[in-house]
Structure formats: structure tokens, C-alpha cells
Amino acid sequence: MNESETLQEIADKCVRCGLCQSVCPVFAELEKETAVARGKVSLIRKVFSGDAEYSEKLSTHLLQCLGCGACSENCPNGVKADELILAARALMVEKKGLSFPKWVIFRKILGSVRLFPALLKTGSLLQGLLLKKVPRESGLHLRFSLPYLDKERLIPFLANPFFLDRDPKGREGKEGQKRIGLFVGCSINYLFPEIGESTVRLLERHSFSIGLPQNQSCCGLPAYGSGDLEAARTLARRNLEAFRSLSLGQILVPCASCFYFLKEGYPKLFPGDEEVRSFSEKIVEPSTFFLAQMPAKPQAAGSPDQDQKIRLTYHDPCHLRRSMKIFQEPRQLLKSLPHVEFLEMKQPNRCCGMGGSFNFIYYDLSKKIMDRKLDDIEGTTADAVTTSCMGCMIQLKDGIHSRKMGTKVLHLVEVLEKASITNDQ
Amino acid sequence: MIQQTATPHQRSHLDGKIIKQIKAICGEKHVLTSKEDLICYGYDATNLEGPLDLVVFPGTAPEISEILKLANRNLFPVVPRGLGTGFTGGSVPVQGGVVLVLTRLNRILEIDEKNLIAVVEPGVVTGDFQKKVEALGFYYPPDPASQLYCTLGGNVAECAGGPRAVKYGVTKDYVLGLEVVLPTGEIINTGVRTMKGVVGYDLTKLFVGSEGTLGIITKIILRIIPMPEARQTLMVIFRKVEDAAIAVSKIISAKVVPSTLEFMDNASIQCVEDYLHLGLPRDAGALLLIEVDGDREILPKYIQKIEKIASELNPYQIKVAENAAEAETLMKARKGLSPATYRLNPTKIAEDITVPRDQIATFITEARKIAGERNLKIINFGHAGDGNIHTSLMIDGKNEEEKKRAAEAIEEIFRLTIRLGGTLSGEHGVGLTKAPYIDFELGPVEIEVMKKIKNVLDPNHILNPGKIFKA
Numbered sequence: 001m002n003e004s005e006t007l008q009e010i011a012d013k014c015v016r017c018g019l020c021q022s023v024c025p026v027f028a029e030l031e032k033e034t035a036v037a038r039g040k041v042s043l044i045r046k047v048f049s050g051d052a053e054y055s056e057k058l059s060t061h062l063l064q065c066l067g068c069g070a071c072s073e074n075c076p077n078g079v080k081a082d083e084l085i086l087a088a089r090a091l092m093v094e095k096k097g098l099s100f101p102k103w104v105i106f107r108k109i110l111g112s113v114r115l116f117p118a119l120l121k122t123g124s125l126l127q128g129l130l131l132k133k134v135p136r137e138s139g140l141h142l143r144f145s146l147p148y149l150d151k152e153r154l155i156p157f158l159a160n161p162f163f164l165d166r167d168p169k170g171r172e173g174k175e176g177q178k179r180i181g182l183f184v185g186c187s188i189n190y191l192f193p194e195i196g197e198s199t200v201r202l203l204e205r206h207s208f209s210i211g212l213p214q215n216q217s218c219c220g221l222p223a224y225g226s227g228d229l230e231a232a233r234t235l236a237r238r239n240l241e242a243f244r245s246l247s248l249g250q251i252l253v254p255c256a257s258c259f260y261f262l263k264e265g266y267p268k269l270f271p272g273d274e275e276v277r278s279f280s281e282k283i284v285e286p287s288t289f290f291l292a293q294m295p296a297k298p299q300a301a302g303s304p305d306q307d308q309k310i311r312l313t314y315h316d317p318c319h320l321r322r323s324m325k326i327f328q329e330p331r332q333l334l335k336s337l338p339h340v341e342f343l344e345m346k347q348p349n350r351c352c353g354m355g356g357s358f359n360f361i362y363y364d365l366s367k368k369i370m371d372r373k374l375d376d377i378e379g380t381t382a383d384a385v386t387t388s389c390m391g392c393m394i395q396l397k398d399g400i401h402s403r404k405m406g407t408k409v410l411h412l413v414e415v416l417e418k419a420s421i422t423n424d425q
Numbered sequence: 426m427i428q429q430t431a432t433p434h435q436r437s438h439l440d441g442k443i444i445k446q447i448k449a450i451c452g453e454k455h456v457l458t459s460k461e462d463l464i465c466y467g468y469d470a471t472n473l474e475g476p477l478d479l480v481v482f483p484g485t486a487p488e489i490s491e492i493l494k495l496a497n498r499n500l501f502p503v504v505p506r507g508l509g510t511g512f513t514g515g516s517v518p519v520q521g522g523v524v525l526v527l528t529r530l531n532r533i534l535e536i537d538e539k540n541l542i543a544v545v546e547p548g549v550v551t552g553d554f555q556k557k558v559e560a561l562g563f564y565y566p567p568d569p570a571s572q573l574y575c576t577l578g579g580n581v582a583e584c585a586g587g588p589r590a591v592k593y594g595v596t597k598d599y600v601l602g603l604e605v606v607l608p609t610g611e612i613i614n615t616g617v618r619t620m621k622g623v624v625g626y627d628l629t630k631l632f633v634g635s636e637g638t639l640g641i642i643t644k645i646i647l648r649i650i651p652m653p654e655a656r657q658t659l660m661v662i663f664r665k666v667e668d669a670a671i672a673v674s675k676i677i678s679a680k681v682v683p684s685t686l687e688f689m690d691n692a693s694i695q696c697v698e699d700y701l702h703l704g705l706p707r708d709a710g711a712l713l714l715i716e717v718d719g720d721r722e723i724l725p726k727y728i729q730k731i732e733k734i735a736s737e738l739n740p741y742q743i744k745v746a747e748n749a750a751e752a753e754t755l756m757k758a759r760k761g762l763s764p765a766t767y768r769l770n771p772t773k774i775a776e777d778i779t780v781p782r783d784q785i786a787t788f789i790t791e792a793r794k795i796a797g798e799r800n801l802k803i804i805n806f807g808h809a810g811d812g813n814i815h816t817s818l819m820i821d822g823k824n825e826e827e828k829k830r831a832a833e834a835i836e837e838i839f840r841l842t843i844r845l846g847g848t849l850s851g852e853h854g855v856g857l858t859k860a861p862y863i864d865f866e867l868g869p870v871e872i873e874v875m876k877k878i879k880n881v882l883d884p885n886h887i888l889n890p891g892k893i894f895k896a
Binding site for chain 2: 061
């Protein structure tokens, strides 16, 4: 957002040409004007002018947005509709308060240093009772449906122990090594610690010593996305504090959504705050970071046989491609790996349909949106799809499992780490 | 004069009973009545808003027929709508009532390769249809700027054009026949499935461009043509706007008909240059973007002819694109123009007047004078090949005084257009925005004939009231 551009100005800028109808994944399924940016902007204008209220219906329409940013990216008039919608959610929370479940989640659970891990720890011990293991898949199914949780949904295991509970001292490298911080985020900590481990090994192979404060917490994006700026600020402050004493030059964030929020979101939460600004400047993400670490000329490792190659396609996380304009770097990296055959899908930048809590509130809609993504992935006949957003990964794993496609879902760092082993041999 | 039954105070609000009946016809889930939903169906791309009581998404022609019969019994307005991308307010309700959205009727029913026709429903997105026929080696040329997010039904109702009109004509040149639900509920079929057909009056042409005031189109028989084998693009930048206009006339009289002949004046060039920094000369008078298509062998001949005509006019630059990527780069100037215009001012009053091709230069000089005298920012660009100029005033929509000056200027520009032998609208239609001016172009008898036609088909004026004719 242009700093000087007020919300009213963003709303007024929309000339209602209707182009967003051709790019919005939610509109493609619902085909209702209230689903698309033009409609939502019109509603927000009416609220601003006092001709409409923050009603239940309005809340639904504001929440029925993935925040993928396709509208803003393609808007001929430069209307930042996704930002306007997020801001309207925050105004709504300010006016009407949070819904009870969200209040419990953001203020009482996510916002608590002890309660969130403790609850999940209990969960990790009890998950066998509620859930049954799904053969061949690293995930679980509910034994019965719960509100917001469909029985057919693939639910990732809760890790035991969590990533941040594992021997932190072991990560500290030798004296005199380059140092880098690691912000893991909830999904890696609680659900996919192996991606955290992969990141650590990869950094170690590049001779980095890792600063990994155990008291880091959720990045705050889920709260921000739901309009709860207060909870988002609390979490942001906690993360700033956790990394403060380590005085690091760079902090790597493997998850694209966390990365976007730490880099772009934090300065918006604390406008003019110098410490926040300098914290955000340190935030880096894997594709740009590891691309810079690559030797200018790749070692002549010899091209592996065709049958040893892994055929990979790449899904652009919206938070990386649209918000941060990072889409060439991951491709450049993947294409440079000798054991990778890179296959581009038809619309790699189309949203997977996860959209954070969107997926929980509108699971069926979210699945329909994902179906088009799965068609694209299937169309490439790739062995694996790689991406770097944990939200996208959870979504794609669920979809690929329910379609029984057999395509692997890999985080970019997992692919890079595997490549670094191959190179060493 | 016709009876104006369609005045707001004579209309009753849709009562619960009528809403129930509409739900019974189309199914509850295809009817919207919440305040939030109504807000989102009261506008189109003009950015104008109007009141409405209900939105319905019918699934079949018989359902539409039932709704229209109900409307006649209870005298409520029905406004047909596609994806709401019109430029004159054609789908904006003005007297409340029902907005009838045709997007559920979105099937391509038939592509008959042997007879070069296709049968579609009105809710099909134009660009989707084009992609489909192009995959089979065919071509449906009409290409309004909104082709990726407008419907064929809307294109037919407004008789949409586009850059390719210079060679390939506009929507009406491709419509062979229609299925139409009349305002009184009867379902009729017009036209033919053949290349020729002259039995009776040409009702098809009557409905094409009728702006949703005479009937609701539920099926369209379209002509498709073979896809041209190749295309090539060039850009010519002229020192004076007159030179560009002379070039247009000379190209046409040299019997080269480009598939696109787009024009941008100096203000447009400056505007897009500020925005995209393409390296266009800021003091250029105008530029032409020209595309030719046809058999691969013939294209160099066309290009040479155009280059020769242009070079005799001592232009700044002639750039011929050697491949598709280069063509795209050249087209950037034209495609980037629309967003760039808003850098001048936040509100655009975009007209689509059309003048005889040899009057383009006179029109632009005079129109700039009209705007200049009133201290208004004006840009002129558009489809020079067919004389269709998008003359746009860029104003601050919140400044009432400036709005008044702009309205005056538009009126003068319309008078100028008529004086030069042109028409007020090449492709957008009359709708709401041009309704106050139709008697600039049409005589009282012509208007009376049109109103009589309206009265015969829609005696109670329930269908899209308040459009085309002066209130």
C-alpha cells in the first residue's frame, strides 16, 4: 500500500470494470458478485459512507476471500483490494469484536506462551484416540466428524517431541562460523519438524551456526488475517523479544506465509518503529537465500541418469509470488539441480485454496478451488510438487491424498537438502 | 409519446408474495434479497448505481418466461444482466425490481465445423468461447476490451465491437439467429442456421443492440470463420496528429485492411510514457499500432505497403515486430493506457463516438479545443481504422463544478461528432449515460418508430425501463 493512500482512497479507486471476475478463484466457484473484489469493495464503500453496517452477512463476504491477491495483481487501476479487505476485517473486529471461537484461539491459546504448546502436547499424546492413521500417508483421519473438521480431511500428525523442544544447543555451530537465525513457525514446529531438521542440516552444510530461540511463537498471521490486530501485535512483540539478544544479521523463515508476515506485516503493525523495521530487514526466505549461497558455477557433478532424476513441478505460494514478487528464484534454484527435471504446471500462480482459516470455515469451497490446482499438478505428470508455504503443503497433501494421486509434496528446503547430499557423494 | 408507466412511485415494492413466487419458479438458492447482495448487483462498469429489490439467476428460458409473465401481472421492472461490464449503464437498474442474471445459462451447445456455426447460451464468457473455437482452428473476431470477463449475451445485447472491427466487423456481423424470451413471456426464435435467410423482417438484427429493452436473449447462433494463418504488428510514431489521420485514410485506400488499426494521441502517449517508460517520444503527435493478418506469404506485402505510406509522411519511427514477443512489446503502449489514464485524474468519462475515418484529425483538434476552453484534461485514443475514437475526459469526480464543465464539454463533443457525420456510440450503446443526447442523432420520427416497436413488444414497460430514450 502506498503509505499516503487511505482506505477510503483505495475503495474509491475501483472503477468497477469487473476484470477481477476473470482472475478470482472464489468467484470462479461461486459466480456471485459478493465473492469478487469489485463486490467486496462496493460493500466496504457502503460501510464507509454509512449506508451499510458490519452485519453477519458482510462478515461472511469479507471472510470469503483467500487473500491470494490475484485481483490486486491484475487490477488495471492498481486497487489493492486484498489489503482493503484485510483492513475491513480488522475494522469489523474493532467494531463488533471477535467471534467466540476466534477469541479463544487468538487471545487465549495462540497468544499464550504455555497454553498453546501444552494443549498441542496433550493432543500429540491423545491423537490416536480421536484419529486413525492413514496407510501410506503421513497423516490421520478423524474417527468421526467434528465442527470445522471433515472426517475425510487428512490431518497431519502432531509431532512428538516438537521441533523447538529438541536439543537447541546442538544447533549452535562452532565459534567463528557465519551465524543465522531460524524462525520455524507453528506448522514446522508442531506438524512437520522434519522440514525444520532439513533446514538445519542444509544450513549446517553451508557452514552456518544457527540461532534458534526456543521461546519464539506463532508469527501472528492467522490472527491478522481474521482482523485481530491486537493478538497479532502481541505475537509479533514476543518474536522480536525472542530474537533480540541473539543479535543476528539474518533470520531465515522457511514458510512463505510466515516470511511474508514477518517481512511485510510487522512494519505495518508497528508503523515508524525502528526496531521492528530493522528486524524485518533481517528476514530472508529459502529461495533467495540459498540462491545467493550457490557457487557461481555449479560443480561438475555429472548429470545423473534420466531414471535417477526426480520430476518436479513448483507451486507458487501467493504470499511469495504476489505479495513479495518472488517467483523466479525458486525456479532458478530448482532448474540448477542436476537431479531435478523441472516441469511447469499450467497455472503455477493460481491459489491452492487454503487461505488460512478460509480452509476451515469453507472447506468444501476450498477443496473445489484446490481441484483446479490438482488438475494442473496431474497434468504435469511430475513425481512431486514442491512449494515453500506450509499452508499450501497441508492443503496439497490433503487434496493429493483424497484423489489418491501418489504425487509427493515436498518443501523447497527438502529438495535442496537432498540435492546437497547427492552433491557431496 | 408513449405512456411512461415506468415511474418509481407507480411501482410497488416487491412484496413477500412475489418473492415467494420467484423462488418457486427458479429455486430458493437462485434468488438473493439481502441488503448486501442487492448492493452488489446495482452497478456496472460505468460505476453508476441504482436500486433493486431482488436478484435472480434463472436456469432456463421457460423460467425466464414465467418471471416476465409475473412481472407483467404485478408491474415490476426486470433488468437483464451478464457480468456487469457495460459502459453505458445498460444493466444498471433505475426503478427497482428484479435484476435477472444470465450467468447460469453458460453452455456452449454446439460447434458445427461443417457449417461454420456455433450455438451458445448468453452467459458464456466471450474469451472462453474464443479459446474453444480457436482450439479447433476457427475464429470469432469480436474482441471488446473486456473479452475475458464479459458475456456473449451482453455482447449481443449491446452489439459490442473491438479493435478487430476494422477488418472483421462487430457482434451483429456474426449473429445469425436468436432464441428470445419476449417481455410478455413468449419464447421466439429468430433468424437462421444458414449463411443466407430473408424470410420476413430481420428480427435478429432488431434484438442485437437492443440493450435488454426488447427481450431476453437465451440462445445465440453465431457465425465462426477460419482462423487466419499468421499476423504481424508494426508501430508508426508520427510527428503530427494529422499525419496519423492521413496514414489511416491512405492505408485504407491502398486496399490494405489491417486487422487492427489503433490510434493514440499525444496526451495518450505522454500518459502511458509517465506510467510505463517505454521510450516513446513525448513530442510525437500520435502513433498508430497496426496489425495485419492472413496467409503467411501475403503479410510482407501488406507490411511493405504500410511502411511506404508511413515513410512518405516523415514519421519519427517505424517499428516492425519480427515475432510475437516483439509484437507484444509494441502493444504494451496501448494495453497499458487504460490504467495510465487514471494518473491524470481519478474519474474517467469515456465516450466511444465514431466519425468517418477522414474526419479523425478534425475531430481530435476540435475536441481538444472544446476541452481546453473548459480547462479539462482530455485524451483521445481508440480504433482509428473504423473511426471509433475513445475520447475521454479525466476529471475529479468529487469536484461538482468540474463535473458540470465536463458535462458541457461532452455535449459539445457530441454536437461536433454529429456535425462531422458521425455517431454518438460506436460500440457501447446508449443505456443511461447517452440517453439525454439521442435526439442529437435521431429525428423525432425515428425515435417515435423505435418507441412504437418498444410498445408492441413490451406494452407494460417492464423490461429494462429508463434506458435509451429520454426520461
